[in-house]
Amino acid sequence: MNDMEQTQKVSRETTLHVRDTCLCLHAQRAARALARRFDAALRPFDLTNGQFSLMMSLNRPDPPTIGAVATFLAMDRTTLTAALKPLERRGLVEIKPDPDDRRNRRLSLTADGCKLLARAVPVWQETHDEVDRLLPEGSPGRLRSDLEAVSST
Template identity: 40%
Template sequence: MAHTERDTAGLCNNLALRKAARYLSATYDKALAPTGLRATQFSILQRLSTEEQITITSLAEMIAMDRTTLATNLKPLAREGLVTVEPSPTDRRARIVTLTADGLARMKAALPYWRTVQAEFEESFGADKATQLRAALEDVLSTGFHPWAE
């Protein structure tokens, strides 16, 4: 029996994931609003806090984002002085991203808000289910697709 277009929407992995992602992103954005950061910006700053400096390409790979979108997301962070983006001294084609002291301070100021919304989600959804969800989503990244391959 063939599926109708109506049935397909309920089976689409991409739609289900994007709906959940928009829902959670809006929830985290709202929680982080007092810090002036959006969830994506917080994630970028948090990831940068573990690296001394990193190329845009490497950072994009770490957070599974294409370079162009990452560069767009870095612009307001650079304007606010939370990160610097400069040409690599060893490869002029590469751009190096560095977290500034102000960026680290903003990320640390946002941590309590993030922890609160994280705990609320885990309480509502279930801590074990949340752990399983993160593991399943990490597995998605190992499916062999190459969305940003050139």
């Protein structure tokens, strides 16, 4: 008997069941398709969809901490720090020590970052509207609330 014959195999039926029902697989596939669509739309601004989302998370009156942004974006701090570097190098984001606790860092958009974001938002909105039209009527809101239910657990 060879190694393949000795190893236990997963049935074809199980493979098809996972293919057809696995929420994680379907969410990953949808996320990749959405990411490609938004990456293409934001390419003229030299932004990825992730960078756009990160910049939007900084668009607030008071500069948030790295920890607060990481939590909001469901990223670990190390990944967020790496994602911030190209935006900081481009002069779109500033990272400054927290005046109340110098161990923390506060994040903010620069004037150039605000201008770029303002130019990119209409393209994001147009692309988002296109995606919403692909979904059955009323389902974009339901999809968002369903995804929120999963991500908040």
